[in-house]
Amino acid sequence: MLPVYCPSCHSQLKVKCLKCENCQTEVNGLYEMPALALLPEADQRFVIRFVLNSGSLKEMASELKLSYPTVRNMLNEIIEKLKSYEK
């Protein structure tokens, strides 16, 4: 799991360096984390399953063995988190 918060002061981390494993080239800079990477692992898994289920909450509810409104509330919470990251 990609660390997204500083273990020392809990501020949001940024990407400083990326490396090509093929030619060993390193790209340095200071890049923002994508919003999806900022979500907790469980939420990221939810988003992946949601996309793989063609965005169907009914399918998600059936897969997770949860009720439709429970799954919809989980999605709403993720939407709220993503909106807060945009701010």
Add this chain to the structure above:
Amino acid sequence: MKNNISEWLFNPFKRIAGYEAFFTGLFISLVTVVIGTFSGIAFDGVIDAHLGNDLTILKSFLYLVISVITLVLVMYFAGTFINTGFRFIDLLGTMTLARAPFLIIALAGFFAKSPELEEMIKNPVIIFHYTGFMVLIFLSLPILIWYIVLLYRAFKITTGANGTKLIAAFVVGLIVSEVLSKTFIFLLL
């Protein structure tokens, strides 16, 4: 395991809602109506369970229909004030299933024989000699609380709301639906 039992008792709507909850709740409610008719318990209102005389299956069934329809419509209206994006069927299903604890009161009715009113006026202490009646009274309170907790959870999960708005909408909705259901039952039956 303990958490699972607690979840199914107090928050089944995490796993069941919509048509599935509605048909399960409807089945339990119909069984409750039949048992309640024979055990002499009338569920004549949204949060009411009383010992009733001259009950018929039709009358008990109409109590159920009026109570559920009034509750769901009032709660739907209250819910739209706090969140517009929820499905009516989820509210109908979860609120119908929330009535399941009434089945226990209906069964307890078989053991409860109430003293005559005249007898009670003459000697109020006589009530303590009717053990079944006392058990029913003491059983009713926790079951009523359980039912209201289920209604609250149903409203919370269905609307997806939280905080003061949710509590205010639920309390107002419950009071209004109780008053309206009693009024409709009084006027129509």
